[in-house]
Amino acid sequence: MALITIDYPPARTSAAVQMRDLAHEFQRQGHRPVVIVPDTKVEKPWRLEEANGVEILRVRAKPMRDIGHVRRTINERQVSYILARGIDASPFAREDWDIVVWYSPTIFFGPFIRKLKRRSGALAYLILRDIFPEWAVDLGVLRKGPAYWYFKRHALFQYKIADVIGVQTESNLVYLSDWCSRTNKRLEVLHNWQHPPVVGPCSIRIANTVLSGRTIFCYIGNMGLAQGMDVLVDLAARTCNRSDIGFLFVGRGSEVPALKRRISDLGLTNVLMFGEIPAEEIPGLLAQCHVGLLALHPNHKSHNIPGKFLSYLRAALPVLASVNAGTDLQCIIENEGVGRAFAGDALDDLYAALNILADDVSLRAEMSERCTALADRLFSPASTVRQIVGHLISGAVRPTCSP
Known part of the structure; x- marks a missing residue:
């Protein structure tokens, strides 16, 4: 074949x-x-x-x-x-x-x-x-x-x-x-x-960065027009008063230069960006994080289950997602209890959910178990x-x- x-x-x-x-x-x-x-x-x-x-x-x-x-x-x-x-x-x-x-x-x-x-x-x-x-x-x-x-x-x-x-x-x-x-x-x-991933070493060591000791919200993968990453930068800016939360963006894409400029212009010290890393290092990276971030451009009308969503599930990371309205991904996240997902211009909702996920360790633990079960059953x-x-x-x- x-x-x-x-x-x-x-x-x-x-x-x-x-x-x-x-x-x-x-x-x-x-x-x-x-x-x-x-x-x-x-x-x-x-x-x-x-x-x-x-x-x-x-x-x-x-x-x-x-x-x-x-x-x-x-x-x-x-x-x-x-x-x-x-x-x-x-x-x-x-x-x-x-x-x-x-x-x-x-x-x-x-x-x-x-x-x-x-x-x-x-x-x-x-x-x-x-x-x-x-x-x-x-x-x-x-x-x-x-x-x-x-x-x-x-x-x-x-x-x-x-x-x-x-x-x-x-x-x-x-x-x-x-x-x-x-x-x-x-x-x-x-x-x-x-x-299921094999967790190995990763070239990115969060413990050696300014985000050491924080609850890490991580985005991995492509950063292009289809992702609508600006909402995640807005979320990081809204959260800059919390010194216990950090944002990690890792990947490549057409919007990376613009995102870096915006992070710099806003003076955000709670965000780190890294280029793409080898696939075998992704499990080791996610093992250092606490929540996986997803973003899909709000103007999308087609439906899509990003590969990074599966990576988060396999790493047992709860998901916080900004998605296009009516998408099946939002239904999966909410119905399966593996995170929180919001459609359209929902920065206030994302911010509220982020604070809950950051503060409630037992909730994250429950979601982690459901992530693993969902990955085994459906993906x-x-x-x-x-x-x-x-x-x-x-x-x-x-x-x-x-x-």
Whole structure:
């Protein structure tokens, strides 16, 4: 079987960690996964590696992170053809794939998936984690003009290639339900997943910083337009009179420079920012913290369960979240009792909840237990693999005719 993604370790994104965990679980359950990933650090056209019994085919590609929107679009648009050339030159040129699983974003894998399906008659499962370009319209990044319809065409093409599409939440079903009913596609909820972490050393030692001894509210991961991080800076500013509370922001993203300037302009001494750290250091970082922070831009209309939410659950950290209205994430946090979540412009509510979480150690302990239970019940790689394979090899799903 083939697993296709633009993110895989040593990349430090939550998607990379998820795809690593998925590949290892496929292998553990008796499959032979081959991860196919574009990589800017490969000097030759391709390089084959093995890690924990999983084969990884890295194909030389151009960067798709931390570059301008136009250049990123051009490079992502080429990724299918780059992977196709790479695999044709590799030992897998004549591989007879039975299952193809791919992770979106990006929306541009469609032509490559079609090539693999035509070659071997494989069944294909799309793990859809980004309803793009819809979210870009919600945030005002795109208007419904030529660029929108260009991206929409590529998104619809990958939907057409898939035999089964797995979205993050129940509410995401709405975006594709009409289309799937017309095309006889199988559409379902496939929750995110993550293995229980191994806590090891971390290069960030809070005890050696100005936040030593405080109750730490930690944010990890991407800091871009979609996250709406300003509300967390506002929360830190509101809390600056409490010397027992600290904020830690760790990650990368387009908004990092602006966030640093704002923290400096406000003179906040209760906030520390660090760049992205290796994925294997994240459990060691979260073990030093007390509450995990989440932020989603309030203008989002699509629903999303960020990978960092799973990291917090696995670290048994209660969650304090600022989310878009009506999101399934808010329902999960509140209904499962793993934290507090508020929609829209709710700084007063966030501040009140922050103070409760900071002061009530027994409440945090109760939430911690529920975090672990929820992660085991709903977000395990084992159940994810069984769900994917159960559909594709049961005979209930037939391969689509390649367009």
